[in-house]
Amino acid sequence: MMQNIRIAIQKSGRLSEDSIDLFKECGIKLDMGKGRLKSVSSNFNAEFLFLRDDDIPGYVEDGVADLGIVGENVLVESAKKVNLVKKLGFSKCRLSIAIPREESFEGPQSLQNKSIATSYPKLLSKYLKENGIKANIHEISGSVEIAPSIGLADAVCDIVSSGSTLLSNGLKEVQEIFKSEAVLIGNKNLSAENKSILEKILFRINAVQKAQDNKYILLNAPNDKLPEIINIIAGMKSPTVMPLAVEGWSSVHSVLEEKAFWEKIEALRNAGAQGILVIPIEKMIL
Ligand code: ATP
Ligand code: MG
Incomplete structure (x- = not known):
């Protein structure tokens, strides 16, 4: 049987909710019962330790925990020797x-x-x-x-x-x-097994973050406006264009980055796009 990777997260405070949500969005279940100090995931090789945030860098340095989530402020102040694995974008x-x-x-x-x-x-x-x-x-x-x-x-x-x-x-x-901001930290000497579990976690975190930064967009446009509209959207690959039942019109589907989102929506409307639908993306694997 594969061992569990041990992940330290803040027990209760400004990092807790977003840390838990991050793992949930990664499809990693964890129970956080009242007063619990530890929880083993029922669907992933991970167990969670619920700690004071100040203690997390030290536990990760000592290898009591393999990974942890803390504020970069606490990490740097602690001067503990751990790897900063990934910035997480919350608790800014x-x-x-x-x-x-x-x-x-x-x-x-x-x-x-x-x-x-x-x-x-x-x-x-x-x-x-x-x-x-x-x-x-x-x-x-x-x-x-x-x-x-x-x-x-x-x-x-x-x-x-x-x-x-x-x-x-x-x-x-x-x-x-x-x-x-919140950061994922890791022990400097992870076992090969734990390294591969960490790779899986990072793959999922990247998919979740990517999805949060992008939206799926659907719109209708007259065919003569398509070149201009496609130029504005320029998605991951070229967008999908499908004919509508109405002669001379098409439906355009694509992925749009959250940044400059509203500017692009405006440009699309000005270019003649109609019936614009914007849909959140749950996971995005490239
Ligand atoms: P603990 O009881 O676990 O020691 P704490 O009181 O030290 O908790 P919190 O106030 O929960 O810590 O803050 C945890 C981290 O969240 C901080 O170290 C910082 O990185 C971040 N943080 C603090 N204040 C804010 C804030 N107002 N908005 C967003 N993030 C914050
Ligand atoms: Mg603290």
Whole structure:
């Protein structure tokens, strides 16, 4: 019997839902019962460990888990030696410096000799060092954004996605220092067997991601407009063109990339396309 690959994902937090959804979309079943720490997939050679996100890089480095999903911010801060296998495109956020709203910021030098509260001392000191700034780093593990108002620090360096938490604490974001998204990480010495399971997982993740980036499009067009319309769509291969029952009209089917999607739809309408249908693609294997 083949062994199971062990995959560490966050037990509960901002990475959990999308991590689970990713495996589900890959057709890999996992039960996440309340309070469970481990779950064996019923249809794939994988078992899942549900952990605090901070612990995941270490477990993957030690080989307690073979793979894991964490924020790149946590991965880099941990300084653990693992492979970054793939960026996953969700849980996007940034690590930024924020200061009290009424203060001004004239670049990194405004931080000279200041004290900065953060949960990311390594990432912050790298930024300060690169900019030749000396500052006091106060490492705190949570609620960083209240540090200036209680007099603990002059500034903070924290995770931001919309900025509303900063705003409600009287702070403004002045400098992004690191961009993050969820990443799949792997142990550096995977067994041959686990490597082949990882290949299967990556094949499926790629198909899911590709499908999310593309739509299937169907439209009707008068035959004399076909060259222009086909030129706009230019799908994976040339589109499928089929005659309609109505004389002089055709149905055009193709795959359209999500980026510049609306611009293309507009161009298609202007070129004379009618009855445009756009359909999500579930999996895309090239
Ligand atoms: P744990 O209890 O597992 O230690 P945590 O409180 O440390 O959880 P979360 O707040 O769940 O962590 O965030 C997990 C990761 O999600 C962060 O490390 C970051 O990569 C990303 N993240 C954090 N905040 C946001 C946000 N507002 N929007 C999107 N992604 C975010
Ligand atoms: Mg954490």
